[in-house]
Amino acid sequence: MRGTSLAAGLVALAVVFLVVAVLYALGILQILVSDTHASHHYTHAVLFVGLAVASLVGANFARPKRTT
Amino acid sequence: MGLLQGATELFPVSSLGHAVLIPSLLHWKFKTSDPSFVPFLVLLHLGTAAALLIIYRQQWVAIIRGFFTAAFRGQIKTDSERLAMLLLVGTIPAGILGVFLEHSLKSLFANPKAAAGFLTINGFLMLGAEVLRRRAERRAAVEGKARVEQEESFGTAEHISFRAAVLVGAIQALALLPGISRSGVTIGGGLLAGLRHQEAARFSFLLATPIIAAAGLIEVPLLFSPSVPLGEYFAGAVLALGAAYLSARFLLRYFRSGRLDPYGWYCAAAGLASLVLLTFNS
Numbered sequence: 001m002r003g004t005s006l007a008a009g010l011v012a013l014a015v016v017f018l019v020v021a022v023l024y025a026l027g028i029l030q031i032l033v034s035d036t037h038a039s040h041h042y043t044h045a046v047l048f049v050g051l052a053v054a055s056l057v058g059a060n061f062a063r064p065k066r067t068t
Numbered sequence: 069m070g071l072l073q074g075a076t077e078l079f080p081v082s083s084l085g086h087a088v089l090i091p092s093l094l095h096w097k098f099k100t101s102d103p104s105f106v107p108f109l110v111l112l113h114l115g116t117a118a119a120l121l122i123i124y125r126q127q128w129v130a131i132i133r134g135f136f137t138a139a140f141r142g143q144i145k146t147d148s149e150r151l152a153m154l155l156l157v158g159t160i161p162a163g164i165l166g167v168f169l170e171h172s173l174k175s176l177f178a179n180p181k182a183a184a185g186f187l188t189i190n191g192f193l194m195l196g197a198e199v200l201r202r203r204a205e206r207r208a209a210v211e212g213k214a215r216v217e218q219e220e221s222f223g224t225a226e227h228i229s230f231r232a233a234v235l236v237g238a239i240q241a242l243a244l245l246p247g248i249s250r251s252g253v254t255i256g257g258g259l260l261a262g263l264r265h266q267e268a269a270r271f272s273f274l275l276a277t278p279i280i281a282a283a284g285l286i287e288v289p290l291l292f293s294p295s296v297p298l299g300e301y302f303a304g305a306v307l308a309l310g311a312a313y314l315s316a317r318f319l320l321r322y323f324r325s326g327r328l329d330p331y332g333w334y335c336a337a338a339g340l341a342s343l344v345l346l347t348f349n350s
Binding site (some may be wrong): 032033034042044045046047050051054057060061064065 | 137140141142143153156157160163164167168170171282286
């Protein structure tokens with residue numbers, strides 16, 4: 001049960017990271033960036049895509065495994 | 069600059085610190101505040117990353133395969149899979165800190181005195197790591213044994229804990245400060261986590277490769293500006309690759325029985341001497 005909740009939490013976190021990545025890529029999000037006038041922040045977007053992937057990997061590790 | 073960067077990147081003596089200090093001390097016509105300076109350094113770093121990929125090509129194939137296998141299975145079964153996941157969790161903190169702090173730290177690149185100060189601190193950090201390591205050797209009762217035997221009583225990179233991998237990854241971000249050596253702090257961190265010197269160096273080099281390559285690839289577009297002498301910069305990157313390859317081969321052999329002490333003393337002395345020279349030259 002604990003594994004399921006943790007996995008669900010990590011999937012939700014991955015979705016948040018993906019949304020943040022898109023917002024940085026489109027230049028809508030301008031938090032903690034070097035140039036606030038730039039229209040795209042691809043470095044930040046790549047970082048958040050990486051974090052989303054890591055969260056999904058973590059979710060897969062956390063989910064309860066079927067025993068054979 | 070290519071030879072200097074390639075040689076100093078993997079040696080625990082701070083390539084960035086040397087890249088800021090040496091042109092300043094030798095009055096090279098190299099403006100560290102020039103907009104193309106950081107992309108140039110990044111191109112040199114790409115040469116270094118290529119050298120590491122060549123040295124560890126077989127391990128990287130196993131690590132990438134291990135990553136996908138473990139990620140889809142949701143379980144770690146082999147050493148390669150464990151190493152892949154350790155590198156993933158170790159890369160995350162350095163990536164976050166690097167992306168968010170890089171801009172605020174870029175101003176230090178143009179400050180040779182700050183680089184000299186951090187180089188001195190880097191030296192004392194490595195000496196401190198060796199002091200703690202010697203204590204661990206005393207606790208493990210391997211003090212009187214030959215160095216190679218002493219080293220064998222410590223662990224390999226695949227068996228470091230995930231918490232330690234995160235910490236070693238996080239301290240890697242200290243290398244954003246010119247004068248702090250990425251390999252110096254990560255090898256020191258690896259020693260504190262209970263790794264053999266050679267394994268701490270291997271973990272440090274493996275951990276560095278994705279960060280160096282990613283940072284390089286992101287900055288590469290800046291090089292295609294008309295004011296950038298791309299041919300000269302590319303020649304520098306090739307020299308950096310050669311120097312890094314030879315340095316890594318030397319260090320992996322050296323750390324079979326060698327310690328961080330000589331590099332620690334060198335950094336402390338070079339940092340202090342540079343501080344004195346820069347103060348009197350200005």
